[in-house]
Amino acid sequence: MKIPSLICIILLSVFSPNFAQKDISSQISVIAEKEYPRLDELYKYLHANPELSNMEKNTSARVAKELREAGFEVTENVGGYGVVGVLKNGEGKTILVRADMDGLPIKEETGLPYASKITTKDDKGTDQPAMHACGHDIHISVLIGTARAMSQLKNQWKGTIVFIGQPAEEKVQGAYAMLKDGLYTRFPRPDYILGLHASASLPAGKVGYCPEYALANVNSVNITVYGEGGHGAYPHTTKDPIVLSAYLITQIQTIVSRQTSPLEPCVVTVGSIHGGSKHNIIPNEVKLQLTLRSYSEKVRQNTIESIKQICKGLAIAAGLPESKFPKVEIENETGFALYNNPELTEKVVKSLKSAIGENNVEKVPPVMAAEDFGELGKVEPPIPVCLYWLGTVAQEKYNESQATGLQLPPLHSSLYAPLPEPSIKTGVKTMTKAVIDLLADGSKKK
Structure with missing residues (x-):
């Protein structure tokens, strides 16, 4: 083979879309690895210091601090203790990424060295134990990791990203409160809305998706x-x-x-x-x-x-x-069923597969659990939303459960203990890739 022909083939490979995708995924992976020690410290702080719904004062302050350090313009106390961070990088689409922040009134029994020992008052003044039994500490850590990755990859995207820390999800109140307080009038209105949720039934390192109705x-x-x-x-x-x-x-x-x-x-x-x-x-x-x-x-x-x-x-x-x-x-006079927009979900799934490999992305069935994430898209005109599941279970425990039928500790269990490192790294890789790909989507901003 002639040398000029070989050079041409190499150049075509380097500048091909598949190579570019792999290159971005590799860069994201490097950043996720580099940032993990700080994210691990953040996660363990959050896990040990949960705050109940509508009481997320310290959590929201920490989220605001982390977003500012990542280069975002931050506004606090939106719809209660809600936090909104905006990062603009030229003309383009606007993508909103949401993480919820509140814990649950559950006494933790995991035995982890960083387990919550908190007893606090709820919004009625009643003393309650508190625990992050639904993975919101994982959600926040992924949000901050993604914020840092997006800031470091500004040469790879154009547009605007809006990252929010939402209060009171466990009471299905926070999304509505933030909307009522001007989420889409005080801040850029998104073209797409993304979120993820910890899964107590998927192994860490994997993600799951469910198009159309996913939550009730x-x-x-x-x-x-x-x-x-x-x-x-x-x-x-x-x-x-x-x-x-x-x-x-x-x-x-x-x-x-x-x-x-x-x-x-x-x-x-x-x-x-x-x-x-x-x-x-x-x-x-x-x-x-x-x-x-x-x-x-x-x-x-x-x-x-x-x-x-x-x-x-x-x-x-x-x-x-x-x-x-x-x-x-x-209570909760309106419905909160989460409908994952099929077209958006299809795009997100492609990003998930390119970020962590097709074998690590599974289609999962809908469940009757509830979330208020979907409310963020139920405006006029509606905004497409997509929430996917993030595996958090240690592989050996998952394998044991599959082999013996032993029930894994579910979400909202006093024994639920996510495996932090692979879970958070996978969350950062997948969410960052999904945001970058959506910002690069060829269709015009509406």
Whole structure:
């Protein structure tokens, strides 16, 4: 082969799109490795110092500090303790990346050297243990790692990136609060919105994706069932709210089994029931707490209205006056189902595969857990969103679970302990690649 021909082949290879993609992925990997010691320190600080929903004062201050050091223009206290960091780099698209910041009122039992030993007050002033049992400490660490990578790779992209630390996700309040406080009027409105969530069922080093519906609507329902109490030895002289509550719990299950199509996901769970104070006293009231899950708005509304109808019907059947009909209180009046835009998801999946290899990217089924991430895109006009799953389980524990059927500690478990290093590095590599690729997308900014 002639030397000039060989040079031409080399030059064509170097400047081919595939080579360029590999080159960017390699640069991102180098940065992820270099930044990891600082990200590890950040993660362990966050893990040991969780703050509950709407109480994220110190966490948000740390996020703001880290984003400023990465070169972002930062605004604090957006929609509560929300943080918004903006980095502009010429003309182009705008991409928003979100991480949630709040912990959960759970006492950690992982035994990790950096385990949370925090006891704090919630927003009602009640003393509570606190733990990052949903991986939000991982999310923040990936956000900061991605921010540093994007800052160091400014020669590889043009446009604007908006990185946010969101409060109160566990109460499905923070996204709406930030929107209400001008997230898209005070700051650049994004063309695409990206996020990730820790997975307690995927091995660290892998990611999962789910196009279209991926997470469910959630409504919390408080029901007070009234009755006419009295002596337990004379139940015929009372109208027993405990018996009414038992009927109610049974009847509302027919909403799923007899009112909702078998093809439509729907969950009605009674998570709490409290009534009475002594063996031989029939109380005047019983309190129940329910969680409702669905994908479609039609199913969500039907479930709520059916609960109200069943409550009223049971009260009438028991002969209670209207003043003692059950009180039904609905929290989270809007739906939060996460719909991953299929076109955007397809683009993101290509980036994930180019960042960590096709074998490390899996399509996963939708789940009935809930997130308010999807609310960030439910504006007019709508903005495409995509959230993907980040594996956090040690490979040997995952293998053991697959071989024996032993249940891995799920999210919201006091035993959930993500494996930090491969998880955070994988998050930084995949998210950075996805953002750069979307900024380089040839379609014009709308």
